[in-house]
Structure formats: C-alpha cells, structure tokens
C-alpha cells in the first residue's frame with residue numbers, strides 16, 4: 001500500500017497525472033502556507049463523503065466536479081453493473097442491446113424536450129461536445145451546405161478538453177499555450193445575444209454551422225445565469241441564420257439545477273443537446289448526444305455515417321445510467337435538488353450577503369456559485385496571480401470539505417461552486433457554508449498579511 005501511495009504521489013508531483021492533479025499540485029506549490037497536499041489519496045467513497053488513506057472524511061460539497069447527483073456508494077447500482085457485465089460484454093456501438101434500448105427510451109421519453117428524438121452515447125462530456133460539433137457539420141454537409149463549418153462559442157465557457165471542445169470553449173486558462181486551436185471557432189461574450197448576431201454576420205452567414213452554449217456557465221465562471229430574454233433572442237438569431245443551436249447540459253443536466261434539464265428554466269428549444277456527468281452520476285463513464293429529426297434526417301437521407309467511438313454506448317455504462325436515472329425518479333431527487341438548492345442559497349445569502357469579499361451568490365438548484373472580489377463596493381477583482389479561488393478551495397479542503405474551483409482566466413470571475421449530491425442533508429449544508437466562510441476569511445488573510 002505504501003509503495004502504491006508513493007507511486008501515486010510521485011505521479012502527482014511530476015505532473016504526469018490528470019489535469020486536476022496537476023492543478024492541485026500547482027496550487028500547493030504556489031501556496032506553501034497551506035499545510036498538507038491538496039490532492040488526496042481516496043480509498044473509499046460513501047454517501048456524500050470521500051474517505052482518505054489517512055482516515056479523513058471529506059464532505060464532497062462539489063460532488064467531484066458536479067457529477068455525483070445521487071451520491072456515492074449505492075449498492076443497487078453496483079448490482080445492476082454486475083448483472084449487466086454478465087449479460088453483455090461488448091457489442092459494436094450501432095447495434096441495439098437491451099441496455100442501450102432502455103437508456104435511449106428513458107432519456108428521450110423522460111428527460112429531453114419532445115422535439116429531441118435521437119440519441120447516441122459516448123464516454124463523457126468532451127466526447128459528446130466533439131461529437132455534437134461533428135454532427136452539426138455532417139448535418140450541413142449531407143444537406144449540400146459544404147461551407148457551413150464554423151461553430152461559435154462563448155467567453156467564458158467550458159466545453160471540454162478534446163481539441164475541438166477546447167477550441168469552441170472559452171476557458172482561457174485551459175486554452176493557454178495550445179493556440180493555434182481550430183480556426184473558425186469565434187467567441188462571443190456569454191451574455192450578449194446581439195454579439196452573436198454580429199459574429200454570425202461577420203463570419204459569413206453561409207459559413208456558420210452551429211452555436212454552442214451552456215444553459216448556466218459552469219466550470220469557467222461559477223454558475224453565471226444570463227438575463228431573462230437572452231435565450232429567446234439566441235433562438236431567434238440561430239433560426240434566422242440557419243445556425244444549429246447546441247445546448248451543453250453536461251453540468252446542468254439530469255436534475256442538477258432543480259429541473260430535469262437546465263434548458264427547462266428558459267424553455268430553450270435546441271437542435272442538439274449534449275450531456276454527461278449526471279447521466280450516470282459518476283458510476284460509469286458515459287455521455288450522450290441528442291438531436292431532433294431535422295438534424296439527423298438529411299444525414300440518413302444521404303446515407304452518410306455518423307461514425308462511433310469503440311466504447312460508445314458501452315453496455316454496462318448504459319445499464320448503470322438507466323439505474324441512476326431510475327433512482328432519481330423513484331426518490332424524487334430532482335425536486336430535492338430544487339429544495340436543497342433553495343436551502344443552500346438561503347444559508348449562503350445569510351452568511352455572505354454582506355461579506356466584503358463576495359460579489360454575488362448565483363445559480364439554480366444545487367449548482368450555486370460564489371463570486372469572490374477584493375472589494376465588493378468598488379467592484380474590484382483580486383489580482384489574477386493571487387489565485388484567490390484556489391486558495392479558498394485549498395483552505396476548505398484543509399477543513400475536510402471539497403468545494404469546486406471555477407474560474408478560467410484574467411477576465412473571468414474568481415469563483416467557487418457548490419454541487420453536492422441531491423441527497424445532501426441540512427446539517428451538511430450548514431457545514432458547507434460554515435467552512436466556506438472560514439476559508440474565504442483565511443484565504444484573504446493569507447493574501448493580505450497584517
């Protein structure tokens with residue numbers, strides 16, 4: 001065990017592990033005032049907690065990265081996985097199996113708007129975004145519109161780490177150094193529909209395939225919610241110019257915002273929806289791409305292929321996702337995300353409403369962001385180099401609570417996000433808010449000694 005642990009810490013130290021581990025090490029290196037390693041070796045997860053090798057119980061207030069909608073360690077999901085693996089090991093993605101057919105029906109009939117009638121599955125969010133971009137281009141290509149290949153994204157935003165999803169996303173920190181990314185992926189401000197209209201015209205209306213946006217901007221900016229009217233206008237602009245609207249529900253989907261899908265808050269009518277995370281609540285690597293008949297029909301009519309990933313719609317993952325969605329319904333957990341979201345928001349407003357370093361508490365359901373500023377009254381941001389949002393996360397982790405960092409570059413807010421399992425209790429909400437307040441104070445005090 002010791003050598004295993006050492007190997008893991010070495011990988012983290014060398015920066016050879018995942019992006020999160022690299023981030024964690026970077027923050028730890030930059031802020032040696034914070035005791036202990038930021039990345040933890042987890043030996044078990046249960047309910048809303050992570051249990052570490054040295055016996056700590058970390059409250060998972062971020063749900064990892066807003067993933068664990070039903071919480072950790074549900075035995076009935078493990079049983080479904082074991083049975084599914086015994087029934088089917090591997091079948092090519094385009095072929096129907098019981099698990100795939102059940103999941104397609106469940107997602108389309110029970111979670112998507114009625115106009116969304118087609119489904120395909122991948123191994124996660126980035127693959128789904130990448131597939132949606134390719135689907136939009138294939139749609140136009142099959143219909144004979146060869147020049148419609150550009151995809152417009154927003155800033156800030158986050159859509160994933162495949163090269164195409166990184167390029168269409170507006171997460172400056174994660175893009176840094178990778179330019180040139182794909183050309184032809186212009187970005188518009190996240191809250192400005194008129195800028196979208198102008199960008200489409202500037203790019204050349206007949207060259208734009210699609211526009212992609214998150215219902216609520218997540219990882220890159222701490223749960224930004226656009227003004228009333230924004231989405232209606234975006235739909236009008238996309239329809240007027242023949243541009244497909246792709247809604248990225250990877251973070252907002254499957255109950256996270258207190259509605260079944262994030263788009264329900266504004267009755268958004270997308271052409272393509274992508275999802276991941278909550279589809280399986282962390283129990284299996286699976287994401288999905290969902291579309292209208294109108295998107296898929298020209299492709300089918302032309303006899304063109306959509307291609308697939310070897311592990312697309314992997315059978316055990318499909319069975320697990322169905323089990324997780326069933327639990328959400330049987331236990332009425334979407335309604336609980338709404339009520340516990342309100343309860344968390346009330347606590348945050350009470351504790352931080354007048355805090356000098358909190359500009360805003362925002363979001364929907366159990367996707368809530370806290371925007372950190374140097375001076376609330378003067379609307380002054382902390383210097384970027386201070387990495388205040390990372391300090392707050394590290395301080396919280398030192399107090400055994402994981403809060404999700406969400407910021408993306410010099411122009412984006414310094415924010416943190418709460419995204420716990422929908423089963424979160426009132427006592428756990430109390431702890432989360434108490435620890436956040438203490439962590440903000442500690443992070444700011446360290447930043448401004450004396």
Ligand code: PMP
Nearest residue numbers: 124125126158159160250251276
């Ligand atoms: N889109 C959005 C809106 C996301 O929040 C994320 C993950 N944070 C992704 C795409 C990428 O998903 P994944 O990490 O599963 O590839």
